[in-house]
Amino acid sequence: MxxxxxxxxxxxxxxxxxxxxxxxxxxxxxxxxxxxxxxxxxxxxxxxxxxxxxxxxxxxxxxxxxxxxxxxxxxxxxxxxxxxxxxxxxxxxxxxxxxxxxIIDHDDWQIIESGSIQRAKALNLFLWDVYHDKKIIKDKVVPLDLISTSANYLDQMIGVDPPNKIYNHISGTDIIRHSDGNFYVLEDNIRCPSGVSYVVCNRTALKRALFGVFNHYQAHTVTNYAENLLETLESVKPQGVDSPTCVVITPGMYNSAYYEHSYLAKAMGIELVEGRDLFVENDFVYMKTINGPLKVDVIYRRIDDLFIDPLEFKPDSSLGVPGLFAAYRKGNVCLANAPGTGVADDKAIYTYMPHIIKYYLNEEPILSNVHTYHCSRPDELKYVLENVDKLVIKPVDEAGGYGISIGNKLTKAEIEKVQKQVKESPRKYIAQPILSLSVHPTYIDDKNSFEQRHIDLRTFTLLGKNKEFVLKGGLTRVALQEGNLVVNSSQGGGSKDTWVLKK
Amino acid sequence: MLARVANNLFWMGRYIERSEHIARYMNVNYFSSLDAPNDLSQSRQFVLESMLYMIGDPKGQEDLKLSEKEVLNNLGLNTKSSYSIINNVKAARENANSARDLISTELYESINKFYHFVLNYDVDHFVNKGLYDFTVNITESTAILRGKIRSTLLHDQVYAIIMLGINIERSTQIIRIINAKYHDALNAKGSYGDQIANSFEWTTMLKCSEAYDMNRRFYKKTPTRTTTLEFLVLNGDCPRSVMNSLNQVFSHMQVLDRTKHPLKNSTSFLVGKLRAELSYMLVEEIEDNVKEFIERILNRLYEISQQMEREFFNY
Known part of the structure; x- marks a missing residue:
């Protein structure tokens, strides 16, 4: 009724x-x-x-x-x-x-694009360093305990040289616009950043529904991502391979990002494999085809570090390939992204990004960082505990928007709970001032009208041998609940087609 | 192509083809029985038994009183019944999902729409009023799928594997239909001359494989046992005949196995051998012992499928 x-x-x-x-x-x-x-x-x-x-x-x-x-x-x-x-x-x-x-105009985009590349390059150099000479630690720019206590630092990667010295072939950078009109980076994603297929889908859907509007704007295409990704993968082929066989590896069709995995494989025209389709012999990787084994040279992996090889990491994982890591260590196969990149997109490392950029590139950061308080530092911990209501508290090693507390939305009891959690394991948390993400008119289904909703932007950056590419568009994510600041799709976020205008 | 994915695509083809034959068999038998020439062939029990016989459910031969709604539901939309159309369509889509990178966007979208059509079909409507609508939609959708397979995929190994699945399944289903309708003809006899050879069921059999018009055009006479069997088994020009399906299996096999002289007992060899036998077979050799022929040919098709599994899908 x-x-x-x-x-x-x-x-x-x-x-x-x-x-x-x-x-x-x-x-x-x-x-x-x-x-x-x-x-x-x-x-x-x-x-x-x-x-x-x-x-x-x-x-x-x-x-x-x-x-x-x-x-x-x-x-x-x-x-x-x-x-x-x-x-x-x-x-x-x-x-x-x-x-x-x-819509993002040309000038704004220049900042976003050059800033994304700058961060990706700095992160890549940082990764090489922390798995080799650790100069940045010896020079006391980044404290040792930040690395040694990181759950994502892989001892197995120490001293391993990834083909062409590239770790983060694919980076996703989450960028927001604050009420001051400037762009800030919220976080870097250099493990298995997802979402790029929705950039393409959103464009397709908008073209199907409202094709007329494109006549009035000169927007950059987004369909060139796959070819650039393939070029990137081919550019990091192992030594001695002329025309590399590249594959995408997926945990399987029940994975929530399976659509994206299959889209990328299809758009690149390469095989989408599961762990059980591959095997390793004499430290070379092969896939099982109807014509027998075929050597695989580059693997775009969409499986987390700890699942790629049961012999080296989680022994009970059935998603990966036994012996894959040994083949990688020998340089017989390239993994994109490299294992162990998670140490650098950790939210605690994030706070050092301005220093990291300066240290390796000797440049000023193009995109600003959000000021961050480290709960691991006693004086900053004190400030955080006293000001929970004015801060966003985030666990350092969770992805997908989980475990985030937004201070001004909490009840008194909840604030006390957060204080207790942070006190118990300060290393696990960072805090940032509550940023006001910019808003955008968004169509709200239940109300049949447009309302303001908070948005962010994830850019996709590719690094290959002599290759840098940022997809001109990226994924604009929308927090569909009124006033909500968390845009992740796992938290009920939506998305928008994003136009980068030509000059 | 990955062996695992090839296996999935092979079965995608089989499941699509299978759901089509079940749907058409239900449709043709149910509606042609409404004004069939004698009491037995008009009776609901007779038709329901025939459907169960064709699908291979032993209940069809147990002299039980069958419930029409239950039988229709088990063949159509009951997810607990292993042979139902809905389970075939689910399996087809599941297989398509696992090879989503290899098949075209257009083909995937059609399979997906097909799946949602079946998934959302109202069971009550189906068993009470929707039999015609549902089954016609199934046969039309599968025709669309075949069109998309033919026109939106590169005619390479992927295409060959799917077409192998479709054609092996088609020949199997045609044999099953012959088996079921032959069984029906033995029971529901015609009214003149050789009562089995002139049964109304031969006409129904041709309609079950969409071959009635073609048969009339070819023989210019009311179908009989001889012309029906000859047409559906041996006539290579009839697109649904066993001969035609085997010809297609043979040519698609050559995409996968390019050796000129196939190894003894390879899939290519088995297909070629069966095809050669049928090419020089006379309808008289079948007609005198239909049951034995059906059993023999089903075994041979099974053997081919098994060998394919060993040769190409063993991963």
């Missing part, structure tokens, strides 16, 4: 709005203290969004509901879904996608 009433009311609202010829932005509310990407310059919209607003303004709410449903079924039919395990049966759901794109 209640549901029925609500439904009727919404319907009436739509009817009224249509009758008044109101468009989908008529009821868009702007909160003055938030940085709105579309209205950042004051009352009027940003010039780059003007045309888009005009075009979208031509749609009635009913039109837009229709378009939105079409876009959803496009995702659903293409099987770009994830499983939700319910009590009775599993359901397939699509990742929420927003039809209103985010």
């Amino acid at each position: 209640e549901a029925c009433k609500i439904k009727n009311r919404t319907f009436l609202q739509i009817q009224n709005q249509v009758a008044k010829q109101e468009n989908i932005f008529s009821s868009y509310l702007r909160k003055p203290n938030l940085y709105d990407e579309v209205y950042s310059s004051g009352e009027a919209s940003n010039p780059i969004y003007k045309k888009l607003l005009d075009l979208y303004g031509q749609y009635t709410v009913a039109d837009f509901v229709n378009l939105n449903n079409k876009a959803k079924s496009s995702f659903f039919n293409q099987g770009i879904t994830f499983q939700v395990y319910g009590e009775k049966d599993t359901k397939e759901k699509i990742f929420p996608f927003d039809l209103f794109p985010r």
